[in-house]
Amino acid sequence: MKKAFPVLLLFALLLAAPLFAADPPPQDIEARIEALLGNMSLEEKLGQMTQYSEGQSPIETEVMTGSEKDRQLHKNKTSRERFIALARRGMLGSLLNCIGAAKVNELQKVAVKESKLGIPIIFGYDVIHGYRTIFPIPLGQAASWNPGLVEKGAQVAAREAASEGIHWTFSPMVDIARDPRWGRIAEGSGEDPFLTSVMARAQVRGYQGSDLSSPSSVAACAKHYVGYGAAIAGRDYNTTEIPERSLREIYLPSFKAAVLEGVATFMSAFNDLNGVPTSGNRYTLTTILRDEWKFKGFVVSDWESILQLIPHGFAANRAQAGMEGVLAGVDMDMADGIYQECLPALVNEGKVPMAVIDESVRRILRIKFQKGLFENPYTDITLAPKVLLAESHKTDALAMARETIVLLKNEGKTLPLKTTLSSVAVVGPLANDGRNLMGSWYAQGRDGDNVPILFELRKKLSPSCKLTYSQGCPIEGPAKAGEIEAAVKAAKAADVVVAVLGERGDMCGEAASRSSIDLPGRQQELLEALHATEKPVVLVLLNGRPLTIQWAADHIPSIVEAWFPGTMGARAIADVIFGDYNPGGKLPVTFPRNVGQIPIYYSAKNTGRPASASDKFTSKYLDVPVTPLYPFGHGLSYTTFEYSGLELSSASIKRGEDLQVSVTVKNTGAREGDEVVQLYIRDHVASATRPLKELKAFSRIHLVPGEARKVSFTLTPDSFAFYNREMVRTVEAGAFSVFAGGSSQGGLEAKLEIE
Ligand code: NOJ
Numbered sequence: 001m002k003k004a005f006p007v008l009l010l011f012a013l014l015l016a017a018p019l020f021a022a023d024p025p026p027q028d029i030e031a032r033i034e035a036l037l038g039n040m041s042l043e044e045k046l047g048q049m050t051q052y053s054e055g056q057s058p059i060e061t062e063v064m065t066g067s068e069k070d071r072q073l074h075k076n077k078t079s080r081e082r083f084i085a086l087a088r089r090g091m092l093g094s095l096l097n098c099i100g101a102a103k104v105n106e107l108q109k110v111a112v113k114e115s116k117l118g119i120p121i122i123f124g125y126d127v128i129h130g131y132r133t134i135f136p137i138p139l140g141q142a143a144s145w146n147p148g149l150v151e152k153g154a155q156v157a158a159r160e161a162a163s164e165g166i167h168w169t170f171s172p173m174v175d176i177a178r179d180p181r182w183g184r185i186a187e188g189s190g191e192d193p194f195l196t197s198v199m200a201r202a203q204v205r206g207y208q209g210s211d212l213s214s215p216s217s218v219a220a221c222a223k224h225y226v227g228y229g230a231a232i233a234g235r236d237y238n239t240t241e242i243p244e245r246s247l248r249e250i251y252l253p254s255f256k257a258a259v260l261e262g263v264a265t266f267m268s269a270f271n272d273l274n275g276v277p278t279s280g281n282r283y284t285l286t287t288i289l290r291d292e293w294k295f296k297g298f299v300v301s302d303w304e305s306i307l308q309l310i311p312h313g314f315a316a317n318r319a320q321a322g323m324e325g326v327l328a329g330v331d332m333d334m335a336d337g338i339y340q341e342c343l344p345a346l347v348n349e350g351k352v353p354m355a356v357i358d359e360s361v362r363r364i365l366r367i368k369f370q371k372g373l374f375e376n377p378y379t380d381i382t383l384a385p386k387v388l389l390a391e392s393h394k395t396d397a398l399a400m401a402r403e404t405i406v407l408l409k410n411e412g413k414t415l416p417l418k419t420t421l422s423s424v425a426v427v428g429p430l431a432n433d434g435r436n437l438m439g440s441w442y443a444q445g446r447d448g449d450n451v452p453i454l455f456e457l458r459k460k461l462s463p464s465c466k467l468t469y470s471q472g473c474p475i476e477g478p479a480k481a482g483e484i485e486a487a488v489k490a491a492k493a494a495d496v497v498v499a500v501l502g503e504r505g506d507m508c509g510e511a512a513s514r515s516s517i518d519l520p521g522r523q524q525e526l527l528e529a530l531h532a533t534e535k536p537v538v539l540v541l542l543n544g545r546p547l548t549i550q551w552a553a554d555h556i557p558s559i560v561e562a563w564f565p566g567t568m569g570a571r572a573i574a575d576v577i578f579g580d581y582n583p584g585g586k587l588p589v590t591f592p593r594n595v596g597q598i599p600i601y602y603s604a605k606n607t608g609r610p611a612s613a614s615d616k617f618t619s620k621y622l623d624v625p626v627t628p629l630y631p632f633g634h635g636l637s638y639t640t641f642e643y644s645g646l647e648l649s650s651a652s653i654k655r656g657e658d659l660q661v662s663v664t665v666k667n668t669g670a671r672e673g674d675e676v677v678q679l680y681i682r683d684h685v686a687s688a689t690r691p692l693k694e695l696k697a698f699s700r701i702h703l704v705p706g707e708a709r710k711v712s713f714t715l716t717p718d719s720f721a722f723y724n725r726e727m728v729r730t731v732e733a734g735a736f737s738v739f740a741g742g743s744s745q746g747g748l749e750a751k752l753e754i755e
Contacts, residue, residue, distance in 0.1 A: 029369040033362050036117055040090075042344055042354075045361045047091030048119065049332050050340045051300060054097040058082050058337055060089075083107060090115035091340065093364060094168075094300075094332060096124040099444065101379040104165025112377045119365070120373040124300075127169040127218070128187060128441035129153070131160035132449070133393040133567050136404040137439040137508070137544055138173060138199075140563030142189035142588035143635070144403035145676040146700050147202035153400050154206025156393045157443075159216040163383040164444070167371055168219040170267060172203035174254035175224055178599040180589065181234025183512030186439060186544030186564070188229065190588030191601045191632060193250050194695045197257035204261040212264065213372025215380070222258035224269030224302055226284050227251045231271060234598070236513045240271045245688065245723055247273075256293055264297045264367050268330050270305050277312045279305035280321075285329030298331040298363035307336035318342050323352055331360035389449060394568055401572035403674070403700075406561040406585040407636040414536050414558040416579025416638060417496060423466040425494035426454050427487045427530060428501045429475045429523070430542045436475075439544055439564030440509025449567050453500055453540070456574035468494065472530075473522040475504045484526050491533045498577065499530055500540045505564055508544025517548050517595060524551065531555050540573060546591040546630075553629055561587075579638060584674025584700065586635035586743070590628045597624065602632035602744035603691035633678050633695075633744040639669030639705065646740050646748040654755050655717065655731045662712040663740040663748065667703035676700045677711045680739040680747070686732050687725040693744055720754060 037045075052058050057079045077085070086092040087110040098104055104123050111121045129135045135153040136144075144150065154172075161169060174196055177185035189196040200222065207220040227247065231238040242251060255266070268285060269278040278284060279301050289295045306325040307318065315321035322338040323346050333339040346352040368374065387393075407415070417424075430436055434450035454469050461467060472487035473479035491497045501523045506512060518524060528551070530537050538558045541547065542565075552559060560583070562573050575581035592600045611620040620626040642665070649660035665677055679697040683690040697713040715738075720731045733754050741747020 029366060032369065032374075033365045036119065036365060037358055037361060039117060040361070042347060042357070044090040044117065045357050046340050046343050047086065047089070048093035048361050048364050049357070050092065050337065051094035051096060051124065051332050051334045052083065052092070052337070053335055054095060055079055056335065058086060059341070060085055084110050087111040087121060088114045090117055090119060092121055094122045094124055096334070098123055099125065099164055099166070101163070101165045101381040101384060105378045105381065108377050120368060120377040122167050122219070122368055122371065122373060123165055124168040124170060125161060125166045125443065126171070126441055127157050127161045127166065127443050128171050128173070129439070130157050130397065130443060130445065130566060131164070131166075132388040132444045132446070133160060133390075133397050134438045134442050134445035134450075135397050136401050136565045136569065137186045137563050138188055139186050139190055139544065139588060140404035140565060141400065142195060142199050143406050143561075143563065143585040144400060144700070145195070145586055145698055146403050147198050149400045149403055150199055151202040151206040152396050154203045155209065156396050158207045158209070158218040160388050160393065161218055161443070162216050163379070163387040165379040166218055167373065168221065168265065169207055170221045170223060171207070172200050172220065172222060172258070173224065174200040174222050174258055175229035176250055176254065177229035177589070178601045179229075179231070179234035180517050180545040180592070181513050181515060181595065181598065182229060182231055183236060183440075183508040183514070183544065184229065184510060185589065186508035187441065191590060192588065192603065192695050193253040195588055195698075196254040200254045200258045201261040204258055204263045208262065208264065212370050213375070215376060219264035219367060219371055220258070221265040221267050221300065222255050222263045223267035224278070225255055225266050225289070225299070226269060226278055227273045228269040228271045228278070234513050236511050237270050240273050242273060244727060248723055248727070252288065259293045259295050264370070266295065266297065266299045268299055268301050268305060270302050270308060272312055277305070277309055277314050279330055280309050280314055280324035280328045282328040290329065296363070297367055298360065299329055300332040301325060301330045301334045303334050304336040306330065306333050306338050319346060322346065326352055326356060326360065331363050397566055398568035398571055401565040401569045402575060402581045404563055404565060404585050405572060405576050405583045406587055406634075407576070407583040408559040408561050408630055408634070409553060409557070410636050410638075411557040414538060415560070415577060417538070417577055419460055419578055420462060421465055421495050423468075423494040424457070424461065425487070425490040425497045426457055426467060426469045426500065427472045427491065427497060427526070428499045429471050429473060430502055431498070431500035432469055432471070436505040436542060437565060437569045438567070439505045440512065442505070445567065451570045453570040453573055456570040457498065457577065460574050460578045466494075472526040475523070476521040479522045479526070484522065484529055487526060488529050488533060491530050491535050494535060497530050497533070497535050497537045498540060499527060499537055500542065501527060502542035502547070503544060505544075508564075515595070517545060519547060519549070527552060527556070538577065540577070546589055548592060548594050548629075550593045550629055561585075582638045582671055582673040584635065584637055584676065586633050586676045586678075587630055588632070590632045591630035593624050593629045596621070597628070600628050603694055605689050606692055631743055631745045633676070633742070635676070637669075637673045637675065639667055639671040639673040641675045641703070641742055642666045642668045643741055643748050645710070646738070646750045648738060648750050648752055651751065652753040652755060655733060657717070659715040659752065660712060661715060661738055661740070662710050664708055664710045665701065665703065666708035667705050670705050672702065672704040674700055674702050675742055678741060678743065678747070679713050679715075680744065681715070681719065682737045682739070683720065683722065683732070684735040684737065686722065686734065688723065690722060693739060695744070
């Protein structure tokens with residue numbers, strides 16, 4: 001009898017479970033999808049496959065065939081009225097850029113209560129690195145090499161966005177970028193497929209949480225599928241030519257990682273990939289994404305990327321563009337209304353099978369069910385004021401901003417500065433600026449939320465310290481007469497100069513490619529003038545991409561890379577400058593010496609003629625070293641770390657076996673600090689040539705002075721696998737090296753044989 005109680009209890013709980021379950025079980029979802037589908041007209045199906053943006057004026061298709069009176073009525077409607085009309089007719093699957101719980105609820109109510117089938121709308125928005133509390137740009141977040149923090153940042157962004165009615169974010173951007181001229185390098189995790197994959201998974205986990213239907217989760221979107229970051233010459237939207245091997249080894253893994261993490265949606269990209277635009281590319285959208293990876297969510301096009309099949313020269317007109325898009329595997333059409341307008345005729349003519357439409361609608365409805373929109377279509381309007389910019393969110397943003405900062409150089413220990421200085425000259429167009437701390441995609445971030453760096457520096461110093469500020473020159477364009485001279489005068493009168501230079505927030509992000517990635521405007525001249533005063537200069541950089549700062553690296557003693565660090569960025573920078581926080585970030589992307597070296601990345605091949613100083617006929621330049629200015633994985637600290645005892649569980653393993661790797665890292669300096677322990681491999685001889693180094697594992701650790709820690713990693717067969725000459729992913733027997741260190745350059749090496 002004693003034992004029977006728990007069994008009975010369990011039985012009773014199992015019976016009662018459906019009463020408590022928040023979401024219907026998956027088999028119910030499928031049944032409900034089929035029930036809806038069976039009742040939907042073609043118009044309603046295409047409505048689900050359509051997304052518009054707030055402010056657009058969609059055409060109501062009935063009007064196109066209606067009377068003159070209908071047309072006149074339509075003409076006089078506002079954009080909002082048109083959306084309400086569409087929602088009422090069950091023809092608005094999704095809306096983007098509609099912000100605010102009350103506004104969202106109003107439209108949602110029409111869809112849920114007044115349309116025939118009551119299918120809720122999914123509201124989307126670009127929440128890229130924070131919603132109201134702005135976190136560092138994604139490239140900066142990757143510099144933290146801390147997926148736990150990145151996950152938390154996405155969670156905060158989701159909570160804030162969801163409180164304003166957003167169900168779906170167009171993030172993470174998991175494009176690999178190896179050309180810093182491309183402004184969108186700021187939105188991703190840099191050059192490396194492994195680091196980007198880890199960050200992709202962290203972001204998806206953060207946005208979606210363990211339960212997508214939770215009111216504080218948002219559906220994530222892996223974008224821009226695929227190869228968008230390989231835009232020729234770094235010019236945004238440009239053509240991409242990516243061989244199958246590079247596609248599979250460099251550009252696809254981060255998308256696959258997002259699928260493995262359960263990402264709800266994908267976004268097809270703008271770029272032409274090997275002659276087939278990615279929004280009309282059946283090979284990538286169906287063969288790889290659906291057939292190989294078994295992705296169950298839905299694909300949305302990028303903004304009018306279906307329409308853009310016309311200028312690509314891939315479709316002659318809107319109808320053909322719509323047909324190419326839907327047959328390739330794009331389920332939802334963003335912003336151009338082509339599916340709604342053109343697919344009815346194509347379906348009736350038999351050019352687009354109804355089965356294709358039905359499958360897309362299923363995928364969209366499935367995510368709506370999983371998001372819990374049928375159960376909870378509305379947003380609690382009392383939530384936002386409690387959630388937006390909450391103190392705990394600012395604390396998380398500060399923690400992340402600190403960890404993203406990379407100390408590029410610190411000669412003569414110029415940093416950290418002493419708080420007892422008697423005078424400091426703060427110079428530069430970004431020192432007294434709140435807005436640009438947020439970068440380019442700052443959602444609902446507000447200028448007034450961000451304290452400029454100047455103020456945070458002031459707070460650190462004693463009241464008797466004389467702190468001056470001079471702009472020196474604007475971010476871009478000519479300086480006013482006497483501006484640089486005034487900054488020099490202030491520098492001469494100070495003990496130390498803090499120069500805050502870099503880019504405007506909107507000089508990175510979409511449509512923000514630069515052919516020169518030098519400091520813009522007259523900032524280089526300003527920096528040289530400050531240096532000429534012979535005062536110690538600390539250079540703080542705010543930027544969304546690697547800049548070409550060879551001169552600064554040669555002349556300025558301390559350089560702090562702060563990216564665009566977000567709402568709490570100024571405080572984080574001040575903490576680093578005055579040593580209240582010891583920086584430990586590492587570069588997620590290579591810094592070139594000049595644009596001529598681009599593309600430059602650590603995982604290059606050896607070539608048949610590796611660069612040699614003594615042999616002219618080797619792979620190098622006549623005018624610049626072949627090495628980068630700062631390599632991938634580089635970043636200094638106010639303390640020092642020593643690596644020793646790199647050990648492999650065995651010097652020889654069989655194919656299919658795991659390998660344990662351990663290395664001891666010791667803090668040999670006088671301050672506690674973080675180190676990112678990085679593990680790379682090299683496959684020396686293979687049936688297809690392999691990179692000199694490939695990142696396979698990493699761990700950010702914290703050590704107090706004198707502390708030594710053995711850090712262990714497991715490398716799995718997948719870590720050693722690659723696409724062989726026949727393009728089959730496999731591990732080949734042979735000699736490997738395993739490297740451990742604090743950067744992609746140097747480090748300890750151990751030899752491994754795979755049999
Ligand atoms: C275009 C951008 O490429 C994409 O990243 C973004 O999500 C959409 N516009 C929607 O705003």
